[in-house]
Amino acid sequence: MIRKDMLSIKKLETIAKDTFLIVLASNISVDDVAPGQFIHIRIGQGNAHLLRRPISIADVDQANQLLTIIFKSVGEGTTQLSKQKVGDQVDALLPCGTAYPIAGLTMHSALLIGGGIGVPPLYYLAKQLVAKGIKVTAILGFQNKEHVFYEQEFQALGDVYIATNDGSYGYQGFVTDVYQQVQPDFDCYFSCGPTAMLKSVTSTLEDKQGYISLEERMGCGVGACFACVVPSHDGGYRKICQQGPVFPAKEVALS
Amino acid sequence: MNLSVSLPGLSLKNPVMPASGCFGFGMEYSKFYDLEQLGAIIIKAATEEMRYGNATPRVAETTVGMLNAIGLQNPGVLNIIEKEVPPLAAYNTPIIANVAGSTIEEYELVAEKLGNTEQIAALELNISCPNVKEGGVQFGTDPDLAYEVTKRVKAQSSVPVYVKLSPNVTDIVTIAKAVAAAGADGLSMINTLTGMQINLQSRRPILANQVGGLSGPTIKPIAIRMIYQVREALDIPIIGMGGITCAEDVLEFLLAGANAVAVGTANFTNPFICPEIITALPDTLAKYGFNSLQDAIGKGHAHETTNLSRA
Numbered sequence: 001m002i003r004k005d006m007l008s009i010k011k012l013e014t015i016a017k018d019t020f021l022i023v024l025a026s027n028i029s030v031d032d033v034a035p036g037q038f039i040h041i042r043i044g045q046g047n048a049h050l051l052r053r054p055i056s057i058a059d060v061d062q063a064n065q066l067l068t069i070i071f072k073s074v075g076e077g078t079t080q081l082s083k084q085k086v087g088d089q090v091d092a093l094l095p096c097g098t099a100y101p102i103a104g105l106t107m108h109s110a111l112l113i114g115g116g117i118g119v120p121p122l123y124y125l126a127k128q129l130v131a132k133g134i135k136v137t138a139i140l141g142f143q144n145k146e147h148v149f150y151e152q153e154f155q156a157l158g159d160v161y162i163a164t165n166d167g168s169y170g171y172q173g174f175v176t177d178v179y180q181q182v183q184p185d186f187d188c189y190f191s192c193g194p195t196a197m198l199k200s201v202t203s204t205l206e207d208k209q210g211y212i213s214l215e216e217r218m219g220c221g222v223g224a225c226f227a228c229v230v231p232s233h234d235g236g237y238r239k240i241c242q243q244g245p246v247f248p249a250k251e252v253a254l255s
Numbered sequence: 256m257n258l259s260v261s262l263p264g265l266s267l268k269n270p271v272m273p274a275s276g277c278f279g280f281g282m283e284y285s286k287f288y289d290l291e292q293l294g295a296i297i298i299k300a301a302t303e304e305m306r307y308g309n310a311t312p313r314v315a316e317t318t319v320g321m322l323n324a325i326g327l328q329n330p331g332v333l334n335i336i337e338k339e340v341p342p343l344a345a346y347n348t349p350i351i352a353n354v355a356g357s358t359i360e361e362y363e364l365v366a367e368k369l370g371n372t373e374q375i376a377a378l379e380l381n382i383s384c385p386n387v388k389e390g391g392v393q394f395g396t397d398p399d400l401a402y403e404v405t406k407r408v409k410a411q412s413s414v415p416v417y418v419k420l421s422p423n424v425t426d427i428v429t430i431a432k433a434v435a436a437a438g439a440d441g442l443s444m445i446n447t448l449t450g451m452q453i454n455l456q457s458r459r460p461i462l463a464n465q466v467g468g469l470s471g472p473t474i475k476p477i478a479i480r481m482i483y484q485v486r487e488a489l490d491i492p493i494i495g496m497g498g499i500t501c502a503e504d505v506l507e508f509l510l511a512g513a514n515a516v517a518v519g520t521a522n523f524t525n526p527f528i529c530p531e532i533i534t535a536l537p538d539t540l541a542k543y544g545f546n547s548l549q550d551a552i553g554k555g556h557a558h559e560t561t562n563l564s565r566a
């Protein structure tokens with residue numbers, strides 16, 4: 001059940017250019033946190049930042065009640081977060097949103113396609129899939145060599161292909177270019193990244209079963225304010241913070 | 256301490272309620288706390304048909320505030336009555352429904368439907384939404400239109416009507432007088448102020464709608480000033496709102512002349528804000544020399560007797 005928790009920072013490190021990893025400890029069980037969900041983080045105290053920042057859960061350590069987040073400093077909130085210290089408290093709502101529906105899916109192999117800060121949620125997903133005996137292939141896209149992170153971590157779980165926009169590391173081009181070259185075998189795909197990438201992924205893999213995770217600016221983060229909606233193909237809409245961020249690829253209309 | 260307050264159609268255990276649009280249809284926040292703690296709940300605006308609202312991005316953070324351009328997205332009045340109201344009605348907390356529209360006829364129809372819904376205690380007539388192309392704010396900025404829509408909605412509604420005023424006017428008192436003359440049972444003020452934020456990198460407004468409504472602590476002095484001015488001119492119940500984040504803010508609204516208050520944006524920062532304010536209110540009132548909530552209402556006005564002791 002969604003709750004407000006004061007998490008304490010156990011570890012904070014820079015893992016790539018402008019990219020930080022924070023391990024957060026909870027006082028209560030985090031067993032209910034599933035891959036694809038996010039935490040909604042308050043920045044500082046008082047009224048300086050009224051809107052919380054949504055950050056995906058990149059990993060969960062159930063035994064030690066730890067959550068890992070990986071984020072890029074792109075603005076005021078994420079920069080402030082990156083300057084916290086070990087031992088500092090982080091006020092977060094969690095777990096937010098719906099997870100990748102892996103319990104209900106039968107498959108032998110999965111393809112994970114991530115772009116930039118869309119890569120983190122795919123890591124915990126990959127771990128859960130591998131634990132279920134599913135073969136995982138990951139195609140991960142980054143701006144350039146300096147921004148690449150978690151290659152080895154994904155390699156420990158399956159085949160990994162890295163793409164960079166400028167070719168400074170791995171394949172040159174977009175994740176969909178790599179897909180065309182590698183043509184991996186899979187039953188179901190899972191993708192998270194910028195909307196432009198998701199559009200090209202969903203059209204490239206149009207005849208495949210897949211799930212995508214969307215990003216949008218959020219107000220409440222709990223389904224109450226209608227800030228984060230996306231049109232759905234049934235003529236209605238979905239709230240990304242509550243009914244998403246994960247959706248069946250064919251359910252929502254990307255603009 | 257007695258925090259109760261009686262207003263037309265509303266007998267409130269305390270004066271604190273979540274503001275329209277910032278609390279959905281309530282159930283989202285029932286996961287955080289028992290909604291019976293609240294004085295009342297004002298639900299998201301209803302229009303005749305389902306509305307999708309504006310393109311995204313719809314929100315932006317500003318200095319001590321935020322902008323929103325949701326565009327009155329809602330599932331339509333009948334869906335709200337059938338699906339959204341019943342679960343909320345299980346709580347012993349009055350529900351105030353927010354009525355919106357593009358035409359006077361739409362306002363009438365929505366008000367008639369919601370007013371005849373047993374679980375709805377009162378209506379908040381939203382003539383002040385800055386985020387839709389037609390309707391909404393033009394009714395709230397022209398005294399004649401404000402009069403007309405209030406009168407017509409009052410005629411359709413079987414429950415009391417609180418008219419929600421727009422701060423985007425030169426003279427708030429003229430509008431307040433117009434809706435009071437049209438039979439409004441109370442006022443609700445203020446809605447958001449129009450604003451804009453431009454992204455330096457893209458050189459474009461952040462909101463897809465370009466313009467949005469400014470809310471949060473940054474607008475509180477404007478809300479206080481407007482409530483104060485209206486209270487000087489009229490003796491009509493006022494639900495005050497605009498930037499409330501703590502019990503001291505509530506007291507300031509009461510002093511200005513509000514009879515009850517609503518909390519909007521602060522729910523996003525802290526989902527527990529309403530119960531936290533309610534818990535803190537007795538001590539805050541006592542600290543400033545009040546024996547009850549009722550005691551504090553309007554005491555910021557010179558002609559009101561003050562309780563200041565020099566002991």
Ligand SMILES: Cc1cc2nc3c(=O)[nH]c(=O)nc-3n(C[C@H](O)[C@H](O)[C@H](O)COP(=O)(O)OP(=O)(O)OC[C@H]3O[C@@H](n4cnc5c(N)ncnc54)[C@H](O)[C@@H]3O)c2cc1C
Nearest residue numbers: 051053054055056070071072075076077078117215216217
């Ligand atoms: C479900 C979800 C999961 C996310 N997971 C991650 C993650 O794991 N790692 C990561 O680095 N980033 C992630 N993001 C993006 C992250 O939320 C933004 O980068 C962050 O909010 C920027 O905040 P800021 O204060 O640094 O930027 P500012 O530009 O100063 O922020 C101003 C406002 O805009 C909002 N905003 C700005 N950019 C975005 C954006 N891209 N998405 C949503 N809101 C935005 C902020 O939340 C804030 O309210 C995720 C976004 C969503 C919606």
Ligand SMILES: Cc1cc2nc3c(=O)[nH]c(=O)nc-3n(C[C@H](O)[C@H](O)[C@H](O)COP(=O)(O)O)c2cc1C
Nearest residue numbers: 274275276300323381445446470471497498519520
């Ligand atoms: C995201 C958002 C949505 C809103 N939607 C509505 C609405 O549907 N109807 C309405 O009358 N006011 C709406 N408002 C205005 C609030 O009810 C309130 O009047 C205003 O935000 C000032 O209070 P605050 O500073 O506490 O948020 C909305 C405000 C926000 C921030």
Ligand code: FES
Nearest residue numbers: 219221225226241
């Ligand atoms: S952010 Fe409020 S509904 Fe999604």
